[in-house]
Amino acid sequence: MVTIYHNNRCSKSRQTLELLREKGVELQVVEYLKDTPSAQELQAVLQKLGLKPEELLRKGEQVYKENFAGKSYTDEEWLQIMVEHPVLIERPIVVKGDKAAIGRPPEKVLDIL
Numbered sequence: 001m002v003t004i005y006h007n008n009r010c011s012k013s014r015q016t017l018e019l020l021r022e023k024g025v026e027l028q029v030v031e032y033l034k035d036t037p038s039a040q041e042l043q044a045v046l047q048k049l050g051l052k053p054e055e056l057l058r059k060g061e062q063v064y065k066e067n068f069a070g071k072s073y074t075d076e077e078w079l080q081i082m083v084e085h086p087v088l089i090e091r092p093i094v095v096k097g098d099k100a101a102i103g104r105p106p107e108k109v110l111d112i113l
Contacts, residue, residue, distance in 0.1 A: 002113070004103075005032045005045070005093040013092035016103030020094070025113065036086045039079040045093060048100035053078035056090050064088055 002025050007013045020027055030037070037045070046053060053075045057064060063085050073081065082089050092103040099112040 001026055001028055001096075003028045003030060003095045005030050005037070005089070005091060005095075007031070007033055007091045010091050012104055012106060016092045016094065016106040016109055019103075019106045020109065023110075023113070032089060032091070033086050036083055039076070039083050042079050042082055042089070045095060045100055048095060048098055049093070049102065053082065056082070057088050058090055061087055 002020065004013075004017055004020065004027055006017055006029050008031065017027075017029065042053070042056075046056060049056070054073075057068075057078070059065075059069070068081065068088075090102055090104075092106075092109075094101050094103060094109040094112065096112050101109045101112045103109045
Protein backbone atom coordinates (compact mmCIF):
# COMPACT_ATOMS: atom_id res chain seq x y z
CA MET A 1 0.00 0.00 0.00
CA VAL A 2 1.18 3.48 -0.91
CA THR A 3 0.10 6.59 1.00
CA ILE A 4 0.06 10.08 -0.48
CA TYR A 5 -0.22 13.14 1.75
CA HIS A 6 -2.23 15.23 -0.67
CA ASN A 7 -3.52 18.77 -1.07
CA ASN A 8 -6.00 18.98 -3.94
CA ARG A 9 -5.36 22.73 -4.32
CA CYS A 10 -1.69 22.07 -5.20
CA SER A 11 -0.89 21.34 -8.85
CA LYS A 12 2.19 19.22 -7.99
CA SER A 13 0.11 17.17 -5.58
CA ARG A 14 -2.61 16.64 -8.21
CA GLN A 15 0.01 15.71 -10.83
CA THR A 16 1.66 13.23 -8.46
CA LEU A 17 -1.68 11.62 -7.59
CA GLU A 18 -2.56 11.32 -11.29
CA LEU A 19 0.84 9.81 -12.08
CA LEU A 20 0.44 7.17 -9.37
CA ARG A 21 -3.08 6.32 -10.55
CA GLU A 22 -1.83 6.02 -14.16
CA LYS A 23 0.76 3.51 -12.90
CA GLY A 24 -2.01 1.49 -11.26
CA VAL A 25 -0.66 2.04 -7.75
CA GLU A 26 -3.04 1.10 -4.92
CA LEU A 27 -3.33 4.30 -2.90
CA GLN A 28 -4.43 5.63 0.41
CA VAL A 29 -5.01 9.36 -0.05
CA VAL A 30 -4.59 11.48 3.09
CA GLU A 31 -5.86 15.02 2.69
CA TYR A 32 -3.50 16.30 5.35
CA LEU A 33 -5.12 19.74 5.66
CA LYS A 34 -8.33 18.02 6.83
CA ASP A 35 -6.81 14.90 8.42
CA THR A 36 -3.60 16.32 9.89
CA PRO A 37 -0.97 13.75 10.83
CA SER A 38 0.17 13.68 14.45
CA ALA A 39 3.67 14.74 15.49
CA GLN A 40 4.57 11.03 15.76
CA GLU A 41 3.28 10.32 12.24
CA LEU A 42 5.23 13.28 10.88
CA GLN A 43 8.36 12.11 12.67
CA ALA A 44 8.00 8.66 11.09
CA VAL A 45 7.61 10.23 7.62
CA LEU A 46 10.62 12.47 8.22
CA GLN A 47 12.76 9.45 9.13
CA LYS A 48 11.76 7.79 5.86
CA LEU A 49 12.57 10.98 3.97
CA GLY A 50 15.87 11.41 5.81
CA LEU A 51 14.96 15.00 6.70
CA LYS A 52 14.76 17.14 9.81
CA PRO A 53 11.41 18.82 10.56
CA GLU A 54 12.60 22.26 9.52
CA GLU A 55 13.56 20.87 6.08
CA LEU A 56 9.92 19.87 5.44
CA LEU A 57 8.57 23.39 5.94
CA ARG A 58 7.03 25.48 3.19
CA LYS A 59 8.81 28.71 4.04
CA GLY A 60 6.99 30.71 1.37
CA GLU A 61 3.66 30.38 3.16
CA GLN A 62 2.30 33.56 4.75
CA VAL A 63 1.84 31.91 8.16
CA TYR A 64 5.54 31.00 8.15
CA LYS A 65 6.67 34.49 7.13
CA GLU A 66 4.46 36.16 9.74
CA ASN A 67 5.10 33.84 12.69
CA PHE A 68 8.20 31.69 12.29
CA ALA A 69 10.69 33.21 9.84
CA GLY A 70 14.08 33.86 11.41
CA LYS A 71 13.19 32.04 14.61
CA SER A 72 14.86 28.95 16.01
CA TYR A 73 12.90 25.95 17.31
CA THR A 74 13.73 22.41 18.37
CA ASP A 75 12.73 19.50 16.13
CA GLU A 76 9.87 18.70 18.52
CA GLU A 77 8.65 22.29 18.39
CA TRP A 78 8.74 22.32 14.56
CA LEU A 79 6.71 19.10 14.54
CA GLN A 80 4.09 20.68 16.79
CA ILE A 81 4.04 23.81 14.62
CA MET A 82 3.34 21.64 11.54
CA VAL A 83 0.52 19.84 13.39
CA GLU A 84 -1.01 23.20 14.31
CA HIS A 85 -0.38 24.71 10.83
CA PRO A 86 -0.48 21.81 8.34
CA VAL A 87 -0.30 24.24 5.42
CA LEU A 88 3.42 24.45 6.30
CA ILE A 89 4.01 20.77 5.42
CA GLU A 90 5.72 20.33 2.04
CA ARG A 91 3.61 18.42 -0.42
CA PRO A 92 2.95 15.94 -1.82
CA ILE A 93 4.63 13.24 0.24
CA VAL A 94 4.39 9.64 -0.92
CA VAL A 95 5.19 6.79 1.47
CA LYS A 96 5.69 3.12 0.66
CA GLY A 97 6.93 0.84 3.41
CA ASP A 98 10.13 2.29 4.85
CA LYS A 99 10.64 4.74 1.97
CA ALA A 100 9.19 8.15 1.24
CA ALA A 101 9.62 10.86 -1.37
CA ILE A 102 8.38 14.39 -1.98
CA GLY A 103 6.71 14.74 -5.37
CA ARG A 104 8.71 17.72 -6.59
CA PRO A 105 8.86 16.97 -9.45
CA PRO A 106 6.05 14.37 -9.43
CA GLU A 107 8.24 11.74 -11.15
CA LYS A 108 10.54 11.71 -8.12
CA VAL A 109 8.06 9.46 -6.27
CA LEU A 110 8.55 6.68 -8.83
CA ASP A 111 11.97 6.02 -7.26
CA ILE A 112 10.35 4.48 -4.15
CA LEU A 113 7.87 2.25 -5.97
